[in-house]
Amino acid sequence: MTDAGPDPTITYTGFSLKESGQGNHTALTAGGVLNVGFIQVAPLFLYQKPLVGPVPRIDDYFDADTGKYYPGTRPRNQLGDPFWVRSNRETVAFELLLNWDPTPATWLWAWDNIRREDAPIAASLDFIGSQPTAMDAALGYTTDGVQFAFDGSAPAKDLWELKARLMINPTRDLHIVAWLWGGNGQSNGSDPRLIERFGGNTRVTYGRAVFEGAVKVDDWGPLRLSPRLQPHLSAAGDGGRVVVLRDARVARHRV
Amino acid sequence: MFSYRSSLLGCAALALGGLGCDVEAPRYRFGENLGELRFELYDETVGIHPSKSVLEDPNNPFRTWPVGDATKFAIEASGGDVAAFYAWATLLARAPYGELQFYAARGLADIYGSSQAPEEDLPKVREMAIAGFQSVLDNFPDAVTFDATGTTAYELATPSFHAIEDLGGAVTGGWVLVSNTDGAPVAVRGGGR
Numbered sequence: 001m002t003d004a005g006p007d008p009t010i011t012y013t014g015f016s017l018k019e020s021g022q023g024n025h026t027a028l029t030a031g032g033v034l035n036v037g038f039i040q041v042a043p044l045f046l047y048q049k050p051l052v053g054p055v056p057r058i059d060d061y062f063d064a065d066t067g068k069y070y071p072g073t074r075p076r077n078q079l080g081d082p083f084w085v086r087s088n089r090e091t092v093a094f095e096l097l098l099n100w101d102p103t104p105a106t107w108l109w110a111w112d113n114i115r116r117e118d119a120p121i122a123a124s125l126d127f128i129g130s131q132p133t134a135m136d137a138a139l140g141y142t143t144d145g146v147q148f149a150f151d152g153s154a155p156a157k158d159l160w161e162l163k164a165r166l167m168i169n170p171t172r173d174l175h176i177v178a179w180l181w182g183g184n185g186q187s188n189g190s191d192p193r194l195i196e197r198f199g200g201n202t203r204v205t206y207g208r209a210v211f212e213g214a215v216k217v218d219d220w221g222p223l224r225l226s227p228r229l230q231p232h233l234s235a236a237g238d239g240g241r242v243v244v245l246r247d248a249r250v251a252r253h254r255v
Numbered sequence: 256m257f258s259y260r261s262s263l264l265g266c267a268a269l270a271l272g273g274l275g276c277d278v279e280a281p282r283y284r285f286g287e288n289l290g291e292l293r294f295e296l297y298d299e300t301v302g303i304h305p306s307k308s309v310l311e312d313p314n315n316p317f318r319t320w321p322v323g324d325a326t327k328f329a330i331e332a333s334g335g336d337v338a339a340f341y342a343w344a345t346l347l348a349r350a351p352y353g354e355l356q357f358y359a360a361r362g363l364a365d366i367y368g369s370s371q372a373p374e375e376d377l378p379k380v381r382e383m384a385i386a387g388f389q390s391v392l393d394n395f396p397d398a399v400t401f402d403a404t405g406t407t408a409y410e411l412a413t414p415s416f417h418a419i420e421d422l423g424g425a426v427t428g429g430w431v432l433v434s435n436t437d438g439a440p441v442a443v444r445g446g447g448r
Contacts (some may be wrong), residue, residue, distance in 0.1 A: 019436035060323045068286035071320030144395060151321060216358030 011109040013042040016163065017128055019202075025050045025088035025104040031095075032158045040099035040108075047092050054085040057152045075136035076147035084136045086153075093130035100124070114177045117167050126163040128183075132156060138188050152190035159184055163209040185220065189227065195220075289330065289338035294372040296379060302344035302359040303383060304390050310342040310359050317345040331358070336365040353391055353397045353398020357411045360387025365420060385424035388415040392430050396444060416442035 012033050019027035031044030060072035076084040101108040103119040110116065137150040163185030168176040182198030201214035259392040295314045300306035321374055322330070323341045340362025347355040352385050363384035372380050391398060392415055411431070419426050427437045429445040 060320060060326050062289070062326050062329045062334060063286070066286075067288050067334070069289050069316060069326075069330070069334070069338070070286045071317075072323060074321035142350065142352050144352060146351050151324075173296035184368055 007111045009111075010107065011111070013040065013089065013097055013099070014109040014124065014126070015044050015095060015097060016126055016161075017044050017046050017093050017130075019046060019048050020085065020087040022088040024052055024083050024085065035104075038100060038102045038104070040097075040101065042095075042097040042099070043095070044095040044097070046095075048088060050083075050085045050088050052083040052085075054089065054153075056134065072167065075153055075203055077137045078139055079147075079149055080181045081136075086135050089132050089135040091130055091132040093128065093132075095128045097127075098125045114167065114175070115205070117175070119167070119168060120169055122167045125163045125166075126161075128161045128163075130159050132159065137190065138225060140169055150190040154186040154188075154190065155192050157184075157186060157194050159186070173207050175203075175204045177205075191193050257261075289316065289334045292335065292337045292341070294337045294340070294366050294376075294380070296372065296376040299379060299383060300386075302340060302347065302363060302393070303387050304347060304356050304394050307348040308428050309348050310343065312341075315341045315345060317341055321349075321361065322346055334373055336362060336369060340366060353395030353411055354400050355395070356387060356391050356395055357398065357400075357415060360384050360391065360415070360418065363387055364418060365421075381422055382424075385419050388418045388422075389424075389427060391415040392426070392444075393428055410441075412438065413442040 014032065017027075017151045019029055019191055025048050027046065027048035029044065029046050031042065034041045055073055055075045057075055058072040061067070061070045063070070078084050078086075096248060099108055100121075100123045101119060102122070103117070106117050106119070107113060108117070108122060108124065133156045137153050139147055161181065163179070163181040166178045166180070168178075170176075179200075179202075180200040182196075184194050186194060186197050195218055197217065197219040198254055199214065199216035199219055201212065204211040292314075297312040298306070298308040301312055302417045309315055312318060316338070322345055327342050327346065330342045335340070340359060343359040343362055347359050359440060362382075363380055367377055367380045367384055370377060391411055396412055398411040399409055400411060413432075416426055416430055416432060418428055426442075430442050432440045433443055433444050435441045
């Protein structure tokens, strides 16, 4: 109740790149805003590094000839270690935000700007490039709703994202806002895939009526509870006992 | 009289002195011969979901180290019944699903069948195996496993039902055997419990 009402905070620019709110890290953020006429240029640089880095995955090994088992290691997770590394993984990132707002009296990044913006056309273009490194394991849920920790994490990959927001106000009552985005993305689990995704959504306001629509192409879908592993039965062996089993990972996080 | 500043300096000196203490170097861990592993009854719920006592069992060689997806099959094939049981039970405790429970219970059944536990513990191992298969029926009734192609699913309720009967136990939870269209028996859960 005490937080209800309008937000008086003046937001100068809409950076998307932010340091991790998770603990176990130090971070350096540096950026600026330069207004040149109706154009705003806002670069931002981020570097963060965990105090205690992630645990690398080393597979275990069993030598059937000698009967010796050599244990491996597995990444930490939120359930078992306070120094788990996820969003706070070592990262070098850069963001460049370009804005066009011919009517700066209506702040482009105010919390209610999509309703109050009075420029015939206002737009922003946001590019984010990052080089994150390795991290520990995340948590997931089995088809039975049991929480578990993945046995690994997505590998270090260079990531990028390009976002655009376009606002068109042809009349006083008609407001059109379109968000477009594209980039690559990694799984939250242990899948090493790097997907290329893009899409957009639109909000059209006419008077008191609001129409919204969205399109996502090759993007992550709704949460899909799927088996973490799908073991296979193959030929029976070992004195007539079933089984020699093999794994086949199913596609996760995709609809 | 002590000043606040000198107190802080004193505390800092003590802290730095503590940091200078010798730290014991970590020990190397070498391979362990799983063939020498013998089953020791630690807890009556070991290997039975939702118990996680296998992660505290000092006889479990996998309690602190992860068993890999490929390694568990190698252990199942060549590591012996006891090692296979502990591998499946450990994986079950960390991320439970039906197939892990089924094979953990089967590991117990194999240990009982081949008398790989102390003689005085064998009756208890048999009861644990029955409880493990019952756990498949109770907690993972729709559990399946797949053939090598990954396309044909085999449900685990019926094998669990048969396993309980083979061990001389009684299936609970309202499960009964019915004949499917091919005349083969299939375990289904009835209306009552």
